[in-house]
Amino acid sequence: MPDPVAFVLKGYPRLSETFIAQEILGLERRGLDIRLVSLRHPTDKTTHPIHGEIKAPVLYLPEYLHLEPRRVWRGLRAAKAMPGYRAARAAWLRDLKRDPTRNRVRRWGQACVLAHELPAGVARLHFHFLHTPASVTRYAAILRGLPWSGSAHAKDIWTSPDWEIREKLAEMDWLVTCTASGADHLRGLADTPDKVALQYHGIDLTRFPRAPETGPKTGPKTGPTTILSVGRAVAKKGYDDLIAALASLPDDIDWRLIHIGGGGLLKKLKAQAAEAGIADRIDWRGAQPQDAVLTALREADIFVLASKIAADGDRDGLPNVLMEAQSQGVATVATAVSAIPELIDADRTGLLVPPGDSKALAAALETLLRDPALRHDLGQAGSERVRAHFDAERELDRLARHFGLGTPPGGS
Numbered sequence: 001m002p003d004p005v006a007f008v009l010k011g012y013p014r015l016s017e018t019f020i021a022q023e024i025l026g027l028e029r030r031g032l033d034i035r036l037v038s039l040r041h042p043t044d045k046t047t048h049p050i051h052g053e054i055k056a057p058v059l060y061l062p063e064y065l066h067l068e069p070r071r072v073w074r075g076l077r078a079a080k081a082m083p084g085y086r087a088a089r090a091a092w093l094r095d096l097k098r099d100p101t102r103n104r105v106r107r108w109g110q111a112c113v114l115a116h117e118l119p120a121g122v123a124r125l126h127f128h129f130l131h132t133p134a135s136v137t138r139y140a141a142i143l144r145g146l147p148w149s150g151s152a153h154a155k156d157i158w159t160s161p162d163w164e165i166r167e168k169l170a171e172m173d174w175l176v177t178c179t180a181s182g183a184d185h186l187r188g189l190a191d192t193p194d195k196v197a198l199q200y201h202g203i204d205l206t207r208f209p210r211a212p213e214t215g216p217k218t219g220p221k222t223g224p225t226t227i228l229s230v231g232r233a234v235a236k237k238g239y240d241d242l243i244a245a246l247a248s249l250p251d252d253i254d255w256r257l258i259h260i261g262g263g264g265l266l267k268k269l270k271a272q273a274a275e276a277g278i279a280d281r282i283d284w285r286g287a288q289p290q291d292a293v294l295t296a297l298r299e300a301d302i303f304v305l306a307s308k309i310a311a312d313g314d315r316d317g318l319p320n321v322l323m324e325a326q327s328q329g330v331a332t333v334a335t336a337v338s339a340i341p342e343l344i345d346a347d348r349t350g351l352l353v354p355p356g357d358s359k360a361l362a363a364a365l366e367t368l369l370r371d372p373a374l375r376h377d378l379g380q381a382g383s384e385r386v387r388a389h390f391d392a393e394r395e396l397d398r399l400a401r402h403f404g405l406g407t408p409p410g411g412s
Contacts, residue, residue, distance in 0.1 A: 002404040003123030004033040008114070008137045010129055011040040012058060013051040015287045016232055016261075019178075019201040019320050020128050021050045023151075026204075026396035028055060030405050035119045037061065039110060039133060044262075048290040050207070059117060061136075065109040075113035079143050082115060088142035095135070098163065107132060111139030118144060124403075125149075130156035130175075134168055149402070151199075152177040154317035154338065155236075157185060158309075165189050169196070174402060179317045179339030199399055201320060202392035207290065208327040210383070211298050224254040224281075225369050228300035228330070230293055230321040231307075233263025236314045238306030238335065238355065243269060245306070245362035247276035253369050255281065258296060262287040293321075297328040301375060302368050304333045307340065308355035318343055323390050326350065326382035331375035333364045343390065349382040 007024065014020075028034055034056040040063050062068040079085055092108045114136060127137040127150040134150055141148040149172055157165075157177065169175065169190040176199035177183050187193035227246075231237040239259075246257060259282065266284065273279045288296070297303070303325035307316040318339040325332050326343075332350035334340050344350040351368065353360035368375050400406055 002032060004035055004119065004121045005124045005126050005403060006035045006037050006114075006118060006122045007056070008037045008125060008127040008133045008140075009039070010133050011042060012036055012038040013042055013044070013047045015044045015046065015048065015289065017128075018048055018050065018290060021048060021054060022201065022204050022392060023396065023399065024056060025050055025054050026392065027400060027403065027405075030396065030400045032400070032403050032405060035059065035122060037114060039063065039136060044287055046287070046289050050290065057119075059114075059119065061110045061113050065106055071113060072109050075109070075116040078116035079112040082143045082145075084142045084145050088139050091142060092139055095164070098161075103132065104135075107135040108139060111136045111143065114140040115143040122146070126403075127151070129153060130165065130168065131160050135164075138168060138171065147173050149173045150175050152182060152186060154179075154182070155314040157182045157317075158313045158315055162189055166191075176399060176402065177317075180342055181339050182317060197402075200318065200390055200395050202390045202395040203320065203323040203327055203386060204392045205327065205387060208294065208324055211328040224256040225301045226299060227255055227257045227302045227304055227365070228260070228296055228325070229257065229304050229306075230260045230296075230325075231263075231305060231319065232261045233259075233265040233269055234314075235265070235310035236307060236316060237261075237263075238308040239265065239269050240272060241308065241356060241358045241361060242304060242306045243272050243276060243278070244358035245365060246281075247273075247278050248358070248362045249366055249369070253366065255369055257282045258285060258300070259283070260285050260288045260293060260296060293324065294328070297325055297330055300325075300330050301372075302333065302365065303330040304361075304365065305335070305340075306355070306361055307335050307337050309337060316340070323386050326379070326386045329376075329379035329383045331368050331378040332382055333361065333368065335361075343386075344382070345385065348378075349385045350378055 036056045036058040038060050065072045096104050125137045125141045125146055125148040127133040130152040137148050166189050174195050176197045178201050180198055183196055183198040186196045190196055273282050309315045315338050335355040336352040337355040346352040351364040353364050
């Protein structure tokens with residue numbers, strides 16, 4: 001059995017990162033001894049059931065250095081005695097010169113605490129997200145002389161400077177990322193492109209079994225047609241475009257929108273909906289656990305996600321909520337951005353529109369709102385594609401081999 005591995009996460013647990021929890025639990029069940037390290041304390045009021053199934057203990061690093069000065073001081077003092085101190089400090093100072101921010105200072109302090117408090121027996125560090133968690137992982141790995149690896153996702157790929165990605169890729173053992181577009185970009189920055197592997201998260205089909213044969217999508221329709229969207233209220237999710245699209249729908253269509261998710265733009269979006277005269281047709285439910293999301297999916301007629309590239313370059317990778325929606329046979333409307341076209345075969349398993357185009361989004365929604373038969377056909381086709389090509393169990397088997405469980409990657 002492989003030695004313990006410490007997973008360095010930005011925050012744990014998080015409702016918006018079920019894909020990470022799914023991976024941790026799947027690797028635990030395959031025999032990997034995992035210790036979790038979180039740079040932040042949890043802020044969500046609830047957790048998903050999957051978090052209760054994960055056995056790995058959690059080490060919380062000082063979220064802000066000035067709040068735990070003694071702990072940070074002990075970490076810095078211990079780090080100075082480590083064999084890799086000079087190399088780690090030199091790497092950090094080079095980074096600080098190019099990125100003279102408080103966050104960069106915090107990364108160094110957290111890395112020293114991690115190196116000092118690392119659980120006994122840990123033989124590898126593995127990060128999720130290529131920006132801050134990868135930096136803390138890198139400095140701590142140099143301090144302790146440990147191998148390190150990681151998983152890259154979306155914002156971390158597209159908003160991190162190329163120089164930093166290049167240097168991290170040169171030093172780590174291997175990296176997996178969850179979209180073909182992200183993999184291509186990272187391979188172009190890697191000294192050894194083979195270090196970067198495409199690894200879809202997939203969906204845990206035991207948690208998202210087929211929806212019952214009867215329900216809103218198959219039975220007689222009464223009342224408004226239900227549109228569901230699940231996602232944080234942040235710029236890259238395009239909820240301003242969705243509200244504009246809904247406001248432009250013809251008056252003879254009876255619809256209601258359910259939104260699940262937290263996020264800093266909720267207040268602004270609610271004001272936009274009120275100004276557009278559609279506030280009474282939107283149910284803002286806030287962040288919800290996975291079982292509530294599944295119930296909402298099974299009650300929905302249409303799922304919509306209007307992702308786009310934000311002004312700072314932030315964007316989605318391959319949103320798990322799209323796979324979850326399609327697993328339940330819900331007709332899906334999304335945007336052709338990032339890796340979404342890797343999942344949705346346009347006009348066959350869902351409808352795709354250009355990102356940031358509220359008129360095209362409105363037209364696609366109107367098409368589905370007026371055509372129950374098309375909703376059914378797209379929903380069923382989407383469900384079959386997800387089950388055939390995005391099964392998390394198969395993807396986890398491949399990932400486990402990177403950690404020395406089973407056949408090595410590329411083996412028979």
